[in-house]
Amino acid sequence: MSNFDFDLFVIGGGSGGVRAARIAAGHGAKVALAEEYRMGGTCVIRGCVPKKLMVYASGYPEAVREAQAYGWDATIGAFDWEVFHRKLEAELDRLEGLYRKGQEGAGVTLHDCRATVAGPHEVRLADGRIVSAKHILVAVGGKPFVPEFEGCEHVLTSNDMFKFKTLPKTMLIVGGGYIACEFACILNGLGVEVSLLNRSALLRGFDAESRDVIVGQMERAGVRIRTGHVIDRVTCKGTAFSVHIAGQTEETYDAVLYATGRVPLTEGLGLEEAGVKLGQRGEVLVDEWSQTNVPSIFAVGDVTDRIQLTPVAIREGHAFADTVFGANPRKMDHDLVASAVFTQPEFGTCGVTEEEAAGTGADIYTSSFRPMKSLFAGNDEKVFLKLVVDQKTQVVTGCHIVGPDAGEMIQMVAIAMKMGATKAQFDATCAVHPTMAEELVTMRSPTRSV
Numbered sequence: 001m002s003n004f005d006f007d008l009f010v011i012g013g014g015s016g017g018v019r020a021a022r023i024a025a026g027h028g029a030k031v032a033l034a035e036e037y038r039m040g041g042t043c044v045i046r047g048c049v050p051k052k053l054m055v056y057a058s059g060y061p062e063a064v065r066e067a068q069a070y071g072w073d074a075t076i077g078a079f080d081w082e083v084f085h086r087k088l089e090a091e092l093d094r095l096e097g098l099y100r101k102g103q104e105g106a107g108v109t110l111h112d113c114r115a116t117v118a119g120p121h122e123v124r125l126a127d128g129r130i131v132s133a134k135h136i137l138v139a140v141g142g143k144p145f146v147p148e149f150e151g152c153e154h155v156l157t158s159n160d161m162f163k164f165k166t167l168p169k170t171m172l173i174v175g176g177g178y179i180a181c182e183f184a185c186i187l188n189g190l191g192v193e194v195s196l197l198n199r200s201a202l203l204r205g206f207d208a209e210s211r212d213v214i215v216g217q218m219e220r221a222g223v224r225i226r227t228g229h230v231i232d233r234v235t236c237k238g239t240a241f242s243v244h245i246a247g248q249t250e251e252t253y254d255a256v257l258y259a260t261g262r263v264p265l266t267e268g269l270g271l272e273e274a275g276v277k278l279g280q281r282g283e284v285l286v287d288e289w290s291q292t293n294v295p296s297i298f299a300v301g302d303v304t305d306r307i308q309l310t311p312v313a314i315r316e317g318h319a320f321a322d323t324v325f326g327a328n329p330r331k332m333d334h335d336l337v338a339s340a341v342f343t344q345p346e347f348g349t350c351g352v353t354e355e356e357a358a359g360t361g362a363d364i365y366t367s368s369f370r371p372m373k374s375l376f377a378g379n380d381e382k383v384f385l386k387l388v389v390d391q392k393t394q395v396v397t398g399c400h401i402v403g404p405d406a407g408e409m410i411q412m413v414a415i416a417m418k419m420g421a422t423k424a425q426f427d428a429t430c431a432v433h434p435t436m437a438e439e440l441v442t443m444r445s446p447t448r449s450v
């Protein structure tokens with residue numbers, strides 16, 4: 001008989017936490033989980049899911065324009081945010097309910113409150129109660145980071161994007177990563193006048209040529225983009241905000257969104273007091289088993305600041321539960337994790353960029369064309385595909401796709417890449433015609449070598 005109240009206490013009911021709790025309970029462990037906000041975490045409540053629904057909503061004006069070009073007598077009226085928002089809230093309630101049911105069905109004891117670490121085997125609940133557990137899993141995720149500057153309290157973060165009572169007419173978005181670019185496209189599609197400002201190039205770290213295609217199309221779609229700027233002051237002027245761009249003039253917007261990264265939510269969590277080592281950004285330092293330097297305490301997901309993606313958090317949580325409670329030691333493999341940026345156009349990416357391959361001896365295959373569907377409609381939308389192939393082994397080490405449904409395409413390509421497929425094996429795969437993806441198996445000669 002264990003001397004602990006639980007075999008496992010999970011702090012955080014997001015992607016990593018709920019998966020770990022459910023799997024551990026399935027392996028027979030006695031599990032408790034605390035969630036201080038809403039079950040499902042960032043992905044379900046204020047990340048991937050509501051964001052993707054907004055991406056869908058924002059695509060209809062362009063779809064109607066295209067429908068007209070195809071001969072439909074179609075018109076688009078005004079977008080009613082209130083209607084969409086009501087439906088969105090109902091959907092999030094439904095999903096939250098499903099997550100809760102999933103946990104309860106698995107036998108997990110839920111605590112709807114904040115929890116902190118009180119020792120290597122102790123968790124303190126918000127009401128002061130101490131619960132003991134043989135293992136503690138920290139899965140508290142992260143929060144938006146906003147730099148300090150005059151008036152920074154006036155700016156919004158991604159958390160606020162799903163809470164508008166009415167949509168702003170004009171908006172400044174600061175940042176150039178996933179969130180800034182996705183919301184710039186979403187809000188632009190919904191009819192908001194969007195200005196995007198970043199201190200450096202947009203989508204830095206992604207394949208540069210692919211990124212340039214995206215940025216060009218975002219600009220053509222109406223997003224005003226400026227790089228090389230920072231803001232030093234935001235002042236509230238009634239219902240508007242006056243923004244001072246360093247070395248430049250003031251501009252006025254209805255709302256200002258900062259999407260300048262996310263930081264691990266470890267402040268005040270009691271980890272350091274329990275002896276757990278944190279990194280410079282406050283991330284929980286873990287080994288390949290997601291174990292901290294305190295053997296009974298593990299951490300998965302965004303709080304470890306490895307790769308901030310939902311499927312990664314889920315897999316880390318699952319591997320932890322199998323390892324510790326399922327007698328099946330498994331590590332999360334962080335190599336060749338594909339991802340999509342849900343901009344318009346969409347971006348799917350896996351493996352090394354051309355810039356990363358430079359100097360290693362790689363052949364770069366590219367294809368750029370106007371897809372049949374939008375060409376017919378008279379749009380100047382472009383699809384861009386790139387394969388990076390290692391010259392020595394001929395293995396495809398990178399794939400970057402810009403275009404409709406690029407996220408769906410890269411998921412499939414990632415399977416082949418994970419299997420170590422060579423360019424010859426891609427080419428031996430017969431094309432599916434007429435598709436955009438067929439270009440992936442028909443690129444004959446390298447565009448260049450690096």
Ligand SMILES: Cc1cc2nc3c(=O)[nH]c(=O)nc-3n(C[C@H](O)[C@H](O)[C@H](O)COP(=O)(O)OP(=O)(O)OC[C@H]3O[C@@H](n4cnc5c(N)ncnc54)[C@H](O)[C@@H]3O)c2cc1C
Binds near residue numbers: 040046114139
């Ligand atoms: C706007 C946005 C869009 C995104 N889109 C995508 C996407 O399209 N695809 C993708 O793969 N990823 C996306 N992400 C990233 C993805 O949401 C995260 O990587 C993922 O949710 C991380 O899961 P997690 O379990 O580590 O943390 P979270 O999902 O953040 O869960 C942590 C949970 O812990 C709770 N918590 C925190 N502290 C405590 C405490 N002390 N006590 C109790 N509970 C606590 C929080 O309330 C939260 O519910 C997006 C993120 C954002 C912000």
Ligand SMILES: NC(=O)c1ccc[n+]([C@@H]2O[C@H](COP(=O)([O-])OP(=O)(O)OC[C@H]3O[C@@H](n4cnc5c(N)ncnc54)[C@H](O)[C@@H]3O)[C@@H](O)[C@H]2O)c1
Binds near residue numbers: 147177200
């Ligand atoms: N589609 C997806 O999978 C998806 C979508 C959204 C978020 N996410 C995850 O969430 C994470 C966070 O997203 P994000 O867009 O906030 O971060 P990010 O790291 O992708 O981008 C941060 C941006 O902010 C800028 N920046 C950072 N500090 C700044 C400062 N002090 N002043 C001015 N600019 C500054 C950077 O130059 C960069 O352009 C991502 O890394 C990603 O893993 C994934």
